[in-house]
Amino acid sequence: MSLKSIAPGIVLALLAVAAPAMASDYQLLFLLQLLMMIALAQSWNLISGMTGYVSLGHTAFFGVGAYAGALLLQWGFPWWLAIFKGAGIALLVAAPLGVLTLRLRGPYFAIAMLGLNEIGRLVATLWVDLTQGGDGIPLSPARLPTLLQNYYTMLTLAVLATSLIAWVRYNRLGLELRAIREDEEAAEMVGVNTTRNKVIAFALSAVIPGAAGAVYAFYTSYIDPVSVFAPALNIQMIVMVLLGGSGTVWGPVIGAVLVRTLHELTWAQFPALHLALLGVLIVAIVLFLPKGILSLAPWRRRVRPDRAPGSP
Amino acid sequence: MTEPLLTINKLDAAYGPVQVLFGVDMEVYRGEIVAIIGPNGAGKSTVIKAVVGLLKSRSGQIVFDGRDIIRLPAHAVPRLGIGYVPQGRIVFSHMTVTDNLEMGAFLIKDREQRRRSVDAVFAQFPRLHERRQQAAGSLSGGEQQMLAIGRAMMLDPQLIILDEPSLGLSPKYVEQIFEQLEELKAQGRTLLMVEQNAARALTLSDRGYVLELGRNRFHDTGRALLADKAVRELYLGGR
Numbered sequence: 001m002s003l004k005s006i007a008p009g010i011v012l013a014l015l016a017v018a019a020p021a022m023a024s025d026y027q028l029l030f031l032l033q034l035l036m037m038i039a040l041a042q043s044w045n046l047i048s049g050m051t052g053y054v055s056l057g058h059t060a061f062f063g064v065g066a067y068a069g070a071l072l073l074q075w076g077f078p079w080w081l082a083i084f085k086g087a088g089i090a091l092l093v094a095a096p097l098g099v100l101t102l103r104l105r106g107p108y109f110a111i112a113m114l115g116l117n118e119i120g121r122l123v124a125t126l127w128v129d130l131t132q133g134g135d136g137i138p139l140s141p142a143r144l145p146t147l148l149q150n151y152y153t154m155l156t157l158a159v160l161a162t163s164l165i166a167w168v169r170y171n172r173l174g175l176e177l178r179a180i181r182e183d184e185e186a187a188e189m190v191g192v193n194t195t196r197n198k199v200i201a202f203a204l205s206a207v208i209p210g211a212a213g214a215v216y217a218f219y220t221s222y223i224d225p226v227s228v229f230a231p232a233l234n235i236q237m238i239v240m241v242l243l244g245g246s247g248t249v250w251g252p253v254i255g256a257v258l259v260r261t262l263h264e265l266t267w268a269q270f271p272a273l274h275l276a277l278l279g280v281l282i283v284a285i286v287l288f289l290p291k292g293i294l295s296l297a298p299w300r301r302r303v304r305p306d307r308a309p310g311s312p
Numbered sequence: 313m314t315e316p317l318l319t320i321n322k323l324d325a326a327y328g329p330v331q332v333l334f335g336v337d338m339e340v341y342r343g344e345i346v347a348i349i350g351p352n353g354a355g356k357s358t359v360i361k362a363v364v365g366l367l368k369s370r371s372g373q374i375v376f377d378g379r380d381i382i383r384l385p386a387h388a389v390p391r392l393g394i395g396y397v398p399q400g401r402i403v404f405s406h407m408t409v410t411d412n413l414e415m416g417a418f419l420i421k422d423r424e425q426r427r428r429s430v431d432a433v434f435a436q437f438p439r440l441h442e443r444r445q446q447a448a449g450s451l452s453g454g455e456q457q458m459l460a461i462g463r464a465m466m467l468d469p470q471l472i473i474l475d476e477p478s479l480g481l482s483p484k485y486v487e488q489i490f491e492q493l494e495e496l497k498a499q500g501r502t503l504l505m506v507e508q509n510a511a512r513a514l515t516l517s518d519r520g521y522v523l524e525l526g527r528n529r530f531h532d533t534g535r536a537l538l539a540d541k542a543v544r545e546l547y548l549g550g551r
Contacts, residue, residue, distance in 0.1 A: 179415055182404040189364070189398060190463065191390040191419045 008250075009162065016155050020148055032151045032219060034260045035158040039212045040233070041240040041252035042161035046168065047205040048238075049246040051198055052181035053102065056234060057113030060120045061090040061209040062216070063229035067124055069214025070137045070223055079145045083153065083214040090210025091203055098202035102195065105184070114231070121229035136224025139217065150219040154212065161208045166249045168201075177201055181247070239278060242285050245292030254293055317342045317471055317502055318363070321373035325355070325362045328369075332358045333526045335372070340471065345493075345503045347513040347534065349547055350523035356506040357399060359523070360475050363504075364396045365389045377470065391419055395464030399475040399506075401456040403463070405449025409440055412448050412459055416466030426466075433462040436495070454485025461492065472496065474505040478512070490516065511548050514538045522547060 019031055040062065048054045065086035072082035101112045124131045131137065145153070168174045176197045179187035188194050217223045240259050245251025259278070266274040289295065320338040324331065332355045340346045348356045361367040363374055365386035374382045376392055389396070404412050413433055417426045434441035437458045443451060448459055457477060464472055477493070478486040490512055496503060497516065507513035514520050517534035522543060530543055537543050 175415075175418070178407075179404060179418075182406055183402055185366075185398070186402045186404060187415075188366075188386045189390065189396050189402075190415050191387050193385075193387045 006166070013159055020151060025147060028147060028151055030260070030264060032147070032154050034256060035154040036212050036216065037236060037240060037256040037260055038253055039154065039157040039161045039208050041237045041256050042158070042165050043205045043208045044237040045165055045241045045247065045252045047202050049241050049252070050168065050174065050177040050181065051201055053198065054110045055113040056110045056231070057115065057117035058205070058209055058237060059228070059230055059234045060113070060117040061094060061206040062213040062233065063117070063120045063124065064093055065090050065210030065213025066217040066223050066228040067131060068210070070139055070217040071130070073139060073143055073218070074137070079143070079218060083211050086214035087207045087211035090206045090213070094206030095199065095203045098199040102198040102202060117229050117231060117234070121225045124225035124229060131225070134225060136222055139221045141221065144218050144221055147219065150215055153215050157208055157212050157215070162249065162253060164204065169249060173197065173200070178247070239282055239285070243281065243289075243292060245294030248292070248294050251292050251294045314341065315378065316340060317377060318504065319373070319375040320359065320363070321375065323359065323362060323370065323372035323374065325358050325367055325370040331526070333362070335527065336523070337528055338521055340502060340504050342502055343500050344519065345497050345517045346505070347517040347520040348504070348506045348523060349510040349513060349520055350529070351547065353525070354523040355526040356523055357475050360473055360504070360506055364394065364473060390467060393467070393470040395467065395469035395472040397460045397464045397472065397474040397477060399479060401453060401460050403448040403456050403459050406447055408445055409448055409451070409459060410444045413463055413466055416463035419467065429466045429468065433465055437462050437492070452485070454481050454488055457481065457485070457489055458492065471502045471504060474503065476506055476508060478507060478509050511538065
C-alpha cells in the first residue's frame, strides 16, 4: 500500500479528530452516529463483502456488546474496560458460532444469522433478572463517559475497522477470502483452508460491533432489546456497503456518509418517508450499481496485472 | 518393479448413506497415464474425489508417495504434489487468466518462483497467454479447461488428476484438449483421468481401469482394453 492510497484516509481521520472544536453538540452526535455506522458497515464488509457470506444478523454482536457494556458499567467497571469486555464477549460468541454456521452456504448462513439476532433479542427480553427485560437498562449519568469521550472512542473504532479492511485486503488473507467469494470449491482445490479463513474473518467481524454496541449504550444512556438487536440497523449496514462498493476499503465509508446525510436531511421533514427512501435506494443500487459507487471511478480497473497475490 | 506413486487399496466411499465404491483397487506408476472408464454411475469421479479429499466419507487406503492421505482435507492435498482439474471447468471467473494461474501457485510465497511457473504454463498454452488479461469467465469452454489444467500445473505436481476433461466441449476443443494431454504425456508427466470418451482415453493411456457399479471390473493396458471384446461391447459402444 502506498502513501498515496492512504493519504485520503489520514486527512479524513485528522478532520474527524479536529471536528469537536468546531461542531455543536448536535452536530457532534450526528458525526458520532456516522462513525458508528462506518465501524459497523466495515465489520459487515469484512465477512459479507469479502467472502460473500451475507450476514443478516450482525446486530447480534452489537446487541451483545451493548448489554455487556451497560451491565459491566452498572457493576462498577470503568467505561473503557466495559468496552473492551463488550468486544471480547462478542468475539467469544462469534468464534464457536462461526465454526458451526459457516458450514452453511448461501441463504442458510444468512438465515442462521438472522436467527442468532432473534435469539439475542429474546434472551435480552426474557432474562429479566439480568437485563430487566423489555423495560431496558437506563444508565446513571454519573458513571458515563462524556460525549467527547464517546466520540473519540467511536472514531477509534471506525479507524480500526477501516484499517482492518485495508490490511486484510492487501494481504494474503484478503486474497484467500476473495478466492472463497469467487468459488469456494476451487479455492479449496488450490490449497486455501476455507473453513479456517472464514472463521477468522467472521470472528474479526464481530469484535468491533461488540465494542460499538457498548459505546452506543453509553451515548444513548439507555438500551432495550428492540433498539440494539435491531434488524433495521443490519439493513443499514448492508445498504451502505452495497452502495459504496462491496469488499472495498472506501466503499462502506462513502456509503455510510451518503446514507446518514440523506437520513439527516429528510427525517425531520418526512418522518415516515425517509425509510421508504432507504428502500428505494436499495432497489436502485441492485438495479443500476451492483458493484457500488466506487465502480464508477475511472482509475479503478477490475484487473490488477501489476499485483501478484500475496504481495503486500 | 518400483513403488507406485499412487496406490488405492480397498477404497470404500459413500455419499451420505449411499455407498458408491466397494473395495476399489488402483495403482498409478510414475510417468504413466492411467484412465478410469466405465458406465454412468460406476463411481469413476467418486474415486477421484476421494483421492483429492473432496469426499469425507471414505475408508481404505490411499497411499501417495509412500504416505497414507485418506484422512487429509482437500486444502492439504495440493501441497503434496497432486494437481487436480475438476469436472466442469471450475475457474475463478471474475479474476484474470494470470490471476487464476497465480492462485494455482498460491501456496508458494516467493513471487519470482510464481512468475516462472506462470511463464511455463503460458509457454505450454500460448492461447492462455493471448488472453492473460481477460476475466476467466469470458473465455470459451475449451480455454477455461486449458486454464484449469494450467492452474493444476502451477505447483509442478508429481501427479495430475483430471475429471472428465473433455466433457461438454465442442469437437474442436475436445481435439485440442487431447493434444494437450498428449503433450503432457510426452513430457513424462503422470496422469490419472476419468473420461467419458473412453476410446480416446484408452488410446492415450498406458493402462486403464474399468469400473462398474463401484467395483473393479477389468484392468489392463490401454491397448488390450481397446481390443477386448467384452470391453468394446459393453463400454465403447463398439462392434
